[in-house]
Amino acid sequence: MTAVTAAPPARAVRPRHLAGTGTLLRLALRRDRMMIPAWVLALGLSVSGMGASFEAVYDTAAQRAGLAASMNHNGSMRALYGPVFSDSVGGLVAWRMAGFGAVLAAVMSLLIVVRHTREEEETGRQELLSAAVVGRRAPLTAALLTALLANALLAALIAGGSALSGRPAAGSLALGLALGGTGTLFAALAAVAAQLTESARLAKGLTGAVLGLAFAVRAAGDAATDGAGSPLTWASPVGWSENLRPYAGERWWVLLLFLAATALAALAAYALTARRDLGMSFLPARPGPAVAPRSLSGPLGLAWRLQRTTLLGWTAGFLGVGALFGGIAKGAADLVGDNQQTREIVERMGGQQGLAEAFLATMTGLLGMVAALYAAGAVLRLRGEETGERAEPVLAGAVSRLRWAGSHLALAYGGTVVILASGGLALGLTYGLSVDDPGGQLGPVLTAALSQVPAVWTLTGLAVLVYGLFPKATPAVWALVGGCLALGWLGPSLKFPAWAMNLSPYSHLPKLPGADATAAPFLWLPALAVLFAAVGLVGVRRRDVG
Known part of the structure; x- marks a missing residue:
């Protein structure tokens, strides 16, 4: 052997x-x-x-x-x-x-x-x-x-x-x-x-x-x-x-x-x-209950479950930023001397109604521009659900595409109102306390923050349009939002031409608080947002998912 x-x-x-x-x-x-x-x-x-x-x-x-x-x-x-x-x-x-x-x-x-x-x-x-x-x-x-x-x-x-x-x-x-x-x-x-x-x-x-x-x-x-x-x-x-x-x-x-x-x-x-x-x-997800709550019986409850952490985080962030800048807004009028150049910069950014109010208008405008980042992310969550192959099991049931998409869009549009209201509330309250007039300042500043909603909704609708018609081009949404942010942040102080500033929906809003407001932009901007979103949803309904 x-x-x-x-x-x-x-x-x-x-x-x-x-x-x-x-x-x-x-x-x-x-x-x-x-x-x-x-x-x-x-x-x-x-x-x-x-x-x-x-x-x-x-x-x-x-x-x-x-x-x-x-x-x-x-x-x-x-x-x-x-x-x-x-x-x-x-x-x-x-x-x-x-x-x-x-x-x-x-x-x-x-x-x-x-x-x-x-x-x-x-x-x-x-x-x-x-x-x-x-x-x-x-x-x-x-x-x-x-x-x-x-x-x-x-x-x-x-x-x-x-x-x-x-x-x-x-x-x-x-x-x-x-x-x-x-x-x-x-x-x-x-x-x-x-x-x-x-x-x-x-x-x-x-x-x-x-x-x-x-x-x-x-x-x-x-x-x-x-x-x-x-x-x-x-x-x-x-x-x-x-x-x-x-x-x-x-x-x-x-x-x-x-x-x-x-x-x-x-x-x-x-x-x-x-x-x-x-x-x-x-930091794994905590195990859920053995039986799903009734809130998860529909697409809206599922969308809320997926996006609630993000919305709450943005809300807390806007509360903190609003409180921070509301506390220093009083100093906008405390300039050394009477420098006309500084006054012109602040007024170009926030209006000609006084330095303190112009600063508040600048801050509410900044909150509005940053809120578009939240809205864009909420819309693009739809694309993430598609590419992650989580949308198909939902749509395989009795849920229509429009109902599924609409659930996420409800949080995109509604969440914008929530985070802007939180930022305006903190900004107005802390500024009012600094000038010993919280009751008189809270309302105008909160209104100014909410006045940014039509512009944010316009960009949200544009994001829906890109997602619905050109899903592979959805990263371009961030470029569009970033462009509007750059125009609003840099354009007024550097005197960008009017045609360039008018490319941003924020340029068409009145500079509140303090400025005279007309109803026109609060009508045609939401109408444009609805048009963009409608076209995008038609694309979602007709194209292949994924």
């Missing part, structure tokens, strides 16, 4: 955790071949071209110096934009964009990372990819590299465009790195949120809440001091962006804060992804 010798045990092979990263990176770049260039070009060219607008509006050094002095001596304006560190053209560009641009770069980054991590797991595509030779950390690495590349392109475009416009190269590079560094940091924070949460929507909401808190903390710190030296400002990544001080004696060491925070967040994300199963999360 022939002896059979047992084979020696196979040596354990260390898994290739990063295997397939290059392939996933190419796939992510291909999928984002429209979204990333749109974000980078829109934001980068806006920053690079803003210097020409400042040169046209404030064409003398004396005017720019007067603007800088006025802004630095006004707590309300510092809360909005931060302090001015230099009255040069480059310094004014950095003043306007170091905070606002950093927020937009962060939004771009969190959308990229969540899309290629948690969203891939939620839809089941990552499980199919992981069945091949794909390392455990490869999807996260590819997502972070995609966001890093987008932010590097943004920084390069800002630095190169600003330098070619004649501004100092060092300041141009610092401004680009400030925005790119903030975006990269929030990409890493979004990676952490993607490990903690069970859904892409919740991951975006959690990272967005951190971003909103960072902006609010920065605003509170800048309102308290005139040199960005408040501990609150230093506690916020958005505050780091302005404290890098482009064009004003750059503080290059601030970049180490971005580097350290990004590294810590990325390491945390890698540690978390190694300790969970694919598709699982560290």
